Amino acid sequence: MIFIASAAAAAQTPDTVLSFQEAKARVLNYNLGLLASYYDIGIAKAKVIQAKVWNNPNFIINGDMYNQETNEYFNLRSQSLWQFEQTFSWAGKHTNSVRLARIGVEMAEKQMEDVIRSLLFELGNTYSDLAALQSKEILYTQVISNYDKLMEATRKQLEVGAISNTEAIRLEAEYLDVKADALENNNEKEKVAGNLRSLLRFPQDTTFYVEQKLPLVGDEFDPVFLATQAVETRPDIQAAKINIRYQERNVKLQQSSGVPDVKFGYQPYDRGSNYIRPYHGFTTEIFLPIFDHNQGRIKQAKLSLSQSDLQFLQLENQARNDVAAAYNRYKSANAGLANYNAQFLERLKELNQSTNLNFQKRNISLLQFIDQQRIFILTNIQLIELKQRYLNNINELNFSVGQTLIDY
Secondary structure, three states, rough: OOOOOOHHHHEEEEEEHOOOOHHHHHHHHHHHHHHHHHHHHHHHHHHHHHOOOOOOOOEEEEEEOOOOOOOOEEOOOOOOEEEEEEOOOOOOOOHHHHHHHHHHHHHHHHHHHHHHHHHHHHHHHHHHHHHHHHHHHHOOOOOOOHHHHHHHHHHHHHHOOOOOOHHHHHHHHHHHHHHHHHHHHHHHHHHHHHHHHHHHHOOHHHOOOOOOOOOOOOOOOOOOHHHHHHHHOOHHHHHHHHHHHHHHHHHHHHHOOOOOEEEEEEEEEEEOOOOOOOOOOOEEEEOOOOOOHHHHHHHHHHHHHHHHHHHHHHHHHHHHHHHHHHHHHHHHHHHHOOOOHHHHHHHHHHHHHHHHEEEEOOOOOOOHHHHHHHHHHHHHHHHHHHHHHHHHHHHHHHHHHHOOOOOO
């Protein structure tokens, strides 16, 4: 479906194109980094399970290790004591632990959404970069093909003296310069294609052809509304809000942890260790909070809460500025594309075709040919790169707002 021999072949068989929608669907189902991140939610839920459970009871056996009277070791018949103990937390320690873990699940879910958001942003830039490089490759293939024909005719003209050696060398130098640019473009294309293969979890020998497709955008956007929308819906900002609740609950947990646990014990069996037989004992243990009131952790939790408030305000301010900057870049790229109309591009194409023919007929000079050939290449590359920036700006705008405003 998406495997082809070359970019040129793909240009002739558009049904083999890997669309951006297909790429998004695949990255959400096959990207290993994303699949690994899903475990963070399961880990957070497991922490809730652990926070809910109570402390295990403790069983103690106190026996006679050595009896000097009978010269016996571990003689439990003479003296032994069995005791069961259970530690109980109070002052809301157990409740706060469970609630803190549940807030951790909410945060993990929002962080997972942000991972998806960041991954789609990376995919969008990689996809449009590869589309631009493949479009340049098609352009260079076309130009080099024309040069090949021209160089063959030039060599024949050089043999009969119809063209000077200086002009032939100058033309060949220009030809080699174009091939060098094509080689550099190909190397960059292979690098970006490798990144895309990794994102989509394709084998290393997979070849893509992706499309530089511009979306139709009819609606205007209000940047102020977009900034407000970003603050309200972006998962990283929502995670920052949840983090404030998390730190508030952690303060309560640390305060309750300053209250010591209580341990109750019961001795159902006692032989030889007490003056009363049979003896059923009851014990109570509690740490006296004289030195350690958990004061350090309480202070740390309060400072973390203050820090989370500032981090949220910073992130909110950054989000509003990111949206404004992304929207301005999107508008600039959109205005730049409007300068390239179909009539101009068609005239440029016709000029390039006539330039090759007129130079072979010697109707124009070598310098005129090189100048017009450079204009043709440069203008098309500028258009390709402008489309690339436009698509990247759309991707950036979607990322900064946290929603797909413009799909393509």
